[in-house]
Amino acid sequence: MDYSKMSPHExxxxxxxxxxxxxxxxxxxxxxxxxxxxxxxxxxxDFLLFTQRNPKSxxxxxxxxxxxxxxxYMAKDADIATxxxxxxxxxxxxxxxxxxxxxHLWRDDFVFFLIGCSFSFESExxxxxxxxxxxxxGRNVPMYLTNIDCVPAGIFHGKTVVSMRPMTPEKAIxxxxxxxxxxxxxxxxxxxxxxxxxxxxDINKPDFGDSVTIHEGEIPVFWCCGVTPQSAVxxxxxPIAISHAPGHMFITDVKNSxxxx
Amino acid sequence: MDYSKMSPHExxxxxxxxxxxxxxxxxxxxxxxxxxxxxxxxxxxDFLLFTQRNPKSxxxxxxxxxxxxxxxYMAKDADIATxxxxxxxxxxxxxxxxxxxxxHLWRDDFVFFLIGCSFSFESExxxxxxxxxxxxxGRNVPMYLTNIDCVPAGIFHGKTVVSMRPMTPEKAIxxxxxxxxxxxxxxxxxxxxxxxxxxxxDINKPDFGDSVTIHEGEIPVFWCCGVTPQSAVxxxxxPIAISHAPGHMFITDVKNSxxxx
Numbered sequence: 002m003d004y005s006k007m008s009p010h011e012x013x014x015x016x017x018x019x020x021x022x023x024x025x026x027x028x029x030x031x032x033x034x035x036x037x038x039x040x041x042x043x044x045x046x047d048f049l050l051f052t053q054r055n056p057k058s059x060x061x062x063x064x065x066x067x068x069x070x071x072x073x074y075m076a077k078d079a080d081i082a083t084x085x086x087x088x089x090x091x092x093x094x095x096x097x098x099x100x101x102x103x104x105h106l107w108r109d110d111f112v113f114f115l116i117g118c119s120f121s122f123e124s125e126x127x128x129x130x131x132x133x134x135x136x137x138x139g140r141n142v143p144m145y146l147t148n149i150d151c152v153p154a155g156i157f158h159g160k161t162v163v164s165m166r167p168m169t170p171e172k173a174i175x176x177x178x179x180x181x182x183x184x185x186x187x188x189x190x191x192x193x194x195x196x197x198x199x200x201x202x203d204i205n206k207p208d209f210g211d212s213v214t215i216h217e218g219e220i221p222v223f224w225c226c227g228v229t230p231q232s233a234v235x236x237x238x239x240p241i242a243i244s245h246a247p248g249h250m251f252i253t254d255v256k257n258s259x260x261x262x
Numbered sequence: 263m264d265y266s267k268m269s270p271h272e273x274x275x276x277x278x279x280x281x282x283x284x285x286x287x288x289x290x291x292x293x294x295x296x297x298x299x300x301x302x303x304x305x306x307x308d309f310l311l312f313t314q315r316n317p318k319s320x321x322x323x324x325x326x327x328x329x330x331x332x333x334x335y336m337a338k339d340a341d342i343a344t345x346x347x348x349x350x351x352x353x354x355x356x357x358x359x360x361x362x363x364x365x366h367l368w369r370d371d372f373v374f375f376l377i378g379c380s381f382s383f384e385s386e387x388x389x390x391x392x393x394x395x396x397x398x399x400g401r402n403v404p405m406y407l408t409n410i411d412c413v414p415a416g417i418f419h420g421k422t423v424v425s426m427r428p429m430t431p432e433k434a435i436x437x438x439x440x441x442x443x444x445x446x447x448x449x450x451x452x453x454x455x456x457x458x459x460x461x462x463x464d465i466n467k468p469d470f471g472d473s474v475t476i477h478e479g480e481i482p483v484f485w486c487c488g489v490t491p492q493s494a495v496x497x498x499x500x501p502i503a504i505s506h507a508p509g510h511m512f513i514t515d516v517k518n519s520x521x522x523x
Contacts, residue, residue, distance in 0.1 A: 046307045049314065050325055064311055066416070074413075152335075155327070184445065 004028040024248035034250035035115040039243040045112040047155025054152035058229035060117035075253040087246035094238035117186035143207035148200030162228040167215040265289040285509035295511035296376040300504040306373040308416025315413035319490035321378035336514040348507035355499035378447035404468035409461025428476040
């Protein structure tokens with residue numbers, strides 16, 4: 002089955018019926034996918050403030066009303082509790098279960114946060130002829146823990162995690178200009194060049210994801226990464242938090258190209 | 263006394279000592295000024311979500327920690343309860359008092375929101391040779407209630423209020439490009455041209471502020487305006503809300519030119 006040409010609505014329907022439980026990468030060509038985080042209202046204020054204070058790490062696509070599973074802006078006829086192929090439930094920071102549907106766990110005080118994802122700007126980079134090495138090499142994007150503190154908010158704090166894509170300086174300039182116009186999916190890079198300046202010891206040994214080839218004459222370009230809010234939440238150890246399983250994202254009705262400001 | 267060349271720190275000190283109780287327009291050349299809104303924590307979540315959903319109307323410069331009067335990012339050694347020349351207190355949506363200091367009213371559950379203001383982009387427009395008519399004519403900016411609904415959040419909802427500056431189409435293009443890079447002070451215009459399209463009946467009769475001259479060959483350019491969050495809060499009638507008195511703003515340590523993305 003080729004899901005790349007199907008509409009987000011059709012694919013979400015198959016996910017809801019339990020017919021798709023795999024990663025969503027490559028599905029619904031051109032449409033933005035989002036990271037999920039669900040928290041009880043009690044922790045939601047601090048997290049909303051954390052996203053406001055760290056917009057490059059936590060670019061919000063949509064925040065649900067308290068207790069509501071319905072999306073109003075990013076998708077029609079969607080249910081955040083059933084339309085993601087795989088969810089992870091964390092209690093006090095510990096993974097306690099994986100589910101393909103969380104309807105039975107939903108609570109009246111739950112608030113969902115849909116967070117922009119680098120898939121969206123990568124599709125725009127490729128359109129602008131900027132190479133995306135980990136896609137070329139069929140690997141996961143390399144990610145690094147930096148020494149850059151997030152701005153804390155209530156119970157949430159932590160270091161910034163970045164993703165890296167190597168390219169020539171000429172392409173790096175193009176990449177800044179393309180992604181600067183996309184603040185809802187991490188925006189412009191946070192750093193260019195020497196990893197050591199932001200606390201990265203060995204560029205060939207990412208903390209998460211895979212290492213990629215850096216060709217002669219290329220420089221690493223670093224963007225804020227969606228792992229940052231996830232790790233801030235996990236280390237705050239709230240009584241309950243629910244996220245998507247890695248790579249199992251929510252597919253929106255909004256095209257990547259429309260996430261430009 | 264010429265306050266235009268003084269530093270924000272010096273002027274805030276004079277305000278704190280009660281030696282300045284006037285409007286802050288023209289003080290501390292080049293530094294950003296912000297609108298204030300203080301709400302109890304109970305209403306702050308809804309308001310924070312309202313600002314997230316309506317970023318062009320409610321561009322946030324800083325949100326305080328619960329109970330804290332201290333600014334961490336926009337100013338050093340500042341006290342939000344003393345460093346504004348005039349405050350207004352509203353109870354259940356009704357103005358109940360004006361104060362030059364609100365220390366005695368401060369509560370442990372208060373959260374302050376400092377909101378970006380069009381003063382900042384006007385200074386950048388002038389630097390780019392874009393005319394700002396109400397400044398030329400020594401009037402208040404004309405503001406209009408539109409038929410554009412804000413995206414509601416909890417108890418907060420309402421129509422969008424816009425400010426208008428007339429200019430030639432050539433200058434309007436320049437103005438879009440200058441302000442698009444300043445999302446923390448309302449960003450790009452929300453509309454250009456015919457006021458009727460956004461529910462404005464008579465461009466010569468603004469709902470707030472003063473009317474300004476529109477020369478032959480000029481078109482009106484409309485930006486979201488800081489009156490929107492104020493009126494959304496007033497109509498939600500929270501038990502208590504505190505704002506700056508019109509024109510009596512908080513002067514930050516951050517230059518307007520640094521509010522660019």
